[in-house]
Amino acid sequence: MRKFLAVVKHEYKKIVLKWSFLIGTLLFPIIAAGFAIVPAIIFSIKGEPTRIAFVDQTGKIAPRLRESLAPEKILEKARQAAKNSEMNLNASQQEQMQRGTEQLGGSFAFVDYSADEKSLEQIRRELNEKIIQKELDAYLLIPQNFDSPGAKYEFFSRKAGDFVGERTLRDALNEAVRSQRLADAQIDESKLKALSQNVNFEAKGVDEKGNEKDSDSSFIAAFIIGLMIYITLAIYGQAIMSAVVEEKETRIAEILFSSAKPFELMMGKLVGVGLAGLTQLAIWIISALVLVGIGVAQMSAAGISIAIPNITPLMVVYFFIFFILGFFIYASIFALIGSMVTSVQEGGQFSFPPIMLLLIGFYFSFAVIRDPNSSLSFWVSIAPFFAPITMPVRILSEMPPFWQIGLSIFINSLAIAAMVWLAARVYRVGMLMYGKRATIPEVWKWIRQS
Amino acid sequence: MTEQNTTLKVENVSKHYGDFTAVEDLSFEVKAGRVFGFLGPNGAGKTTTIRMIVGITYPDEGKIELFGERISTEMQNRIGYLPEERGLYKKMKIQDQLRYFAALKGVAQAEADKRIDFWLERMKLAEWKKKKTTDLSKGMQQKIQFISTVLHNPDLLILDEPFSGLDPVNVEFMMEVVSELKAHHKTIIFSTHLMETAERLCDDIILINKSRKVVGGTLRQVKAGFGKNLIALRAVGGETVLQDKSLVAKLTAHADELEIELAENADAQILLKRLLESGAAITKFEQIEPSLNDIFIEKIKEINA
Numbered sequence: 118m119r120k121f122l123a124v125v126k127h128e129y130k131k132i133v134l135k136w137s138f139l140i141g142t143l144l145f146p147i148i149a150a151g152f153a154i155v156p157a158i159i160f161s162i163k164g165e166p167t168r169i170a171f172v173d174q175t176g177k178i179a180p181r182l183r184e185s186l187a188p189e190k191i192l193e194k195a196r197q198a199a200k201n202s203e204m205n206l207n208a209s210q211q212e213q214m215q216r217g218t219e220q221l222g223g224s225f226a227f228v229d230y231s232a233d234e235k236s237l238e239q240i241r242r243e244l245n246e247k248i249i250q251k252e253l254d255a256y257l258l259i260p261q262n263f264d265s266p267g268a269k270y271e272f273f274s275r276k277a278g279d280f281v282g283e284r285t286l287r288d289a290l291n292e293a294v295r296s297q298r299l300a301d302a303q304i305d306e307s308k309l310k311a312l313s314q315n316v317n318f319e320a321k322g323v324d325e326k327g328n329e330k331d332s333d334s335s336f337i338a339a340f341i342i343g344l345m346i347y348i349t350l351a352i353y354g355q356a357i358m359s360a361v362v363e364e365k366e367t368r369i370a371e372i373l374f375s376s377a378k379p380f381e382l383m384m385g386k387l388v389g390v391g392l393a394g395l396t397q398l399a400i401w402i403i404s405a406l407v408l409v410g411i412g413v414a415q416m417s418a419a420g421i422s423i424a425i426p427n428i429t430p431l432m433v434v435y436f437f438i439f440f441i442l443g444f445f446i447y448a449s450i451f452a453l454i455g456s457m458v459t460s461v462q463e464g465g466q467f468s469f470p471p472i473m474l475l476l477i478g479f480y481f482s483f484a485v486i487r488d489p490n491s492s493l494s495f496w497v498s499i500a501p502f503f504a505p506i507t508m509p510v511r512i513l514s515e516m517p518p519f520w521q522i523g524l525s526i527f528i529n530s531l532a533i534a535a536m537v538w539l540a541a542r543v544y545r546v547g548m549l550m551y552g553k554r555a556t557i558p559e560v561w562k563w564i565r566q567s
Numbered sequence: 568m569t570e571q572n573t574t575l576k577v578e579n580v581s582k583h584y585g586d587f588t589a590v591e592d593l594s595f596e597v598k599a600g601r602v603f604g605f606l607g608p609n610g611a612g613k614t615t616t617i618r619m620i621v622g623i624t625y626p627d628e629g630k631i632e633l634f635g636e637r638i639s640t641e642m643q644n645r646i647g648y649l650p651e652e653r654g655l656y657k658k659m660k661i662q663d664q665l666r667y668f669a670a671l672k673g674v675a676q677a678e679a680d681k682r683i684d685f686w687l688e689r690m691k692l693a694e695w696k697k698k699k700t701t702d703l704s705k706g707m708q709q710k711i712q713f714i715s716t717v718l719h720n721p722d723l724l725i726l727d728e729p730f731s732g733l734d735p736v737n738v739e740f741m742m743e744v745v746s747e748l749k750a751h752h753k754t755i756i757f758s759t760h761l762m763e764t765a766e767r768l769c770d771d772i773i774l775i776n777k778s779r780k781v782v783g784g785t786l787r788q789v790k791a792g793f794g795k796n797l798i799a800l801r802a803v804g805g806e807t808v809l810q811d812k813s814l815v816a817k818l819t820a821h822a823d824e825l826e827i828e829l830a831e832n833a834d835a836q837i838l839l840k841r842l843l844e845s846g847a848a849i850t851k852f853e854q855i856e857p858s859l860n861d862i863f864i865e866k867i868k869e870i871n872a
Contacts (some may be wrong), residue, residue: 289864367654375621376671
């Protein structure tokens with residue numbers, strides 16, 4: 118036992134006291150915070166207002182356009198967009214990005230330009246000249262036949278890449294033209310607006326007990342949890358493998374085996390590295406909770422209410438249990454591979470199967486998120502190798518009955534026993550084989566022999 | 568010698584790997600406080616035997632007794648093993664590695680730290696304590712590995728080619744250290760194929776080849792048992808005595824001395840006495856022992872022939 122603890126301590130310190138661990142552990146929350154905060158900061162930098170001139174030969178559109186591009190109006194629209202996006206957290210990335218920019222909008226300064234009695238050619242020349250002189254950023258030509266379907270609205274801009282401003286302008290223009298058409302058709306605009314109001318659609322999940330819950334935020338939390346487990350298992354599994362390979366490559370194994378039982382050595386390694394993984398995960402989870410807490414506090418201070426996933430302490434406990442289960446399953450596979458091969462590079466090639474299993478588990482978690490109560494979700498959250506990822510995802514999406522969680526823990530514990538048993542047999546022979554990689558039949562022989 | 572003085576007893580031990588026989592019916596004893604040379608060419612089965620002694624593998628047949636008991640993993644704390652294939656953690660500080668190896672042998676950290684300081688000082692490596700393996704030369708690493716085998720103050724030391732890769736100065740130094748350990752009543756099993764070093768260090772030897780024992784015993788016995796009774800003589804006169812066929816089987820003249828192969832059952836002392844009686848002036852009369860190297864080569868050839 119004392120030797121086992123010595124191995125645990127050694128393996129733990131070896132990982133935790135490394136710079137890479139410190140950086141990785143701290144970097145993750147920083148990157149996560151960065152992803153949340155940086156885009157908001159960047160888009161909130163509003164830049165100079167676009168100096169724009171309208172050339173309106175009809176005189177009908179420009180005033181409306183000016184009105185709808187006024188700062189107060191833009192702000193109001195942004196609020197509306199914010200409200201929409203809040204309801205639609207699982208929209209695609211691109212969509213979310215667009216919405217984000219809508220919320221921010223562009224700002225405009227209007228430049229007066231008198232186009233009286235000038236030909237189109239002349240107007241263009243003059244305005245282009247102004248743009249070159251940097252007196253103007255953009256101009257819009259509103260055609261005489263603004264109402265006909267073939268009418269061409271021409272927009273010229275120095276800032277061709279300013280899609281935010283362009284989008285704002287286009288929306289405002291559409292609105293101005295539409296309201297002009299309505300006015301021409303003698304339809305009351307305010308009435309129409311009232312009539313075409315969107316319905317207020319709110320999606321709520323209902324859990325087994327009949328309680329309502331907010332579904333959107335759990336989707337994201339479940340996804341993040343699945344990703345976190347997937348990444349940590351892959352990283353720490355490979356850490357086990359390279360630790361095993363190092364001891365084999367440097368021939369330290371022979372000294373170790375003359376000091377302690379191979380099983381003690383292997384288990385000590387698994388537990389030590391596992392504890393390092395748990396340490397990192399705990400830091401991440403705590404910092405995530407703190408970050409979310411701060412974020413929510415700031416949001417509510419700003420008057421925006423945001424739904425946070427309802428995570429109970431029991432869920433956190435389950436989460437750690439399944440992480441530990443997954444860790445031991447995959448770590449013993451990686452230890453087995455490490456004792457078969459002769460170098461880390463060779464191990465890299467052989468770690469494809471376990472990585473594949475992890476990845477499949479991760480992909481299954483999408484199916485689980487979409488329908489946590491389907492029979493597919495049931496089976497993958499119980500199956501060994503997949504359950505460590507899919508079960509926590511399922512628990513977060515929708516708490517399954519306890520017997521299913523218990524069954525999953527039981528089955529995966531059996532899987533651990535089997536994998537550790539296999540790995541221990543390969544480990545104690547493989548670690549003393551120098552020079553060449555073991556073949557699968559050889560490994561099979563070791564398993565049966567010892 | 569009594570049983571208690573036997574550190575290690577190997578009895579009819581065999582080990583097979585599939586169809587390959589690594590060790591066959593091997594028996595020998597190692598007495599306490601002596602240096603035991605475990606000799607043999609590469610692939611003779613030395614490493615396999617040693618692995619069985621230190622409890623890494625187990626014999627298929629026969630038994631191994633250590634300190635009067637059957638070999639067990641608990642006994643590993645009393646053995647210091649320096650394998651031929653050995654290494655250190657590349658990116659770990661010397662002190663941390665030595666602490667770990669000591670902990671694996673059941674030494675408490677405070678005690679381990681004291682011994683680490685002592686041994687680093689003894690090996691003249693004290694200033695490297697906080698350095699990493701990659702900063703050390705190969706010879707230094709070898710000394711660190713040696714320290715890791717003696718940190719837990721083992722009663723039995725098994726050194727497999729301990730001097731390979733060391734320069735002559737360091738070989739000399741390490742031999743001195745081994746002698747010190749012997750003076751502290753440690754039993755040392757010394758595996759090598761360098762016969763000169765074995766001859767200098769070992770009290771007892773065993774020579775194995777092709778998984779079997781060839782010859783064993785005290786160094787003296789082995790040499791005496793090798794047969795050829797040669798004498799180097801430098802003398803003026805006494806020619807008549809040398810013609811006596813009952814004493815001298817063969818006479819070979821070298822540059823300034825004669826090599827005499829004694830006849831069967833002839834005694835070197837009688838020859839010396841007869842020479843003196845005949846009035847010969849003797850400046851050199853030396854019984855030539857076969858070197859371990861000669862025995863090694865001769866024996867291996869004999870078997871392979």
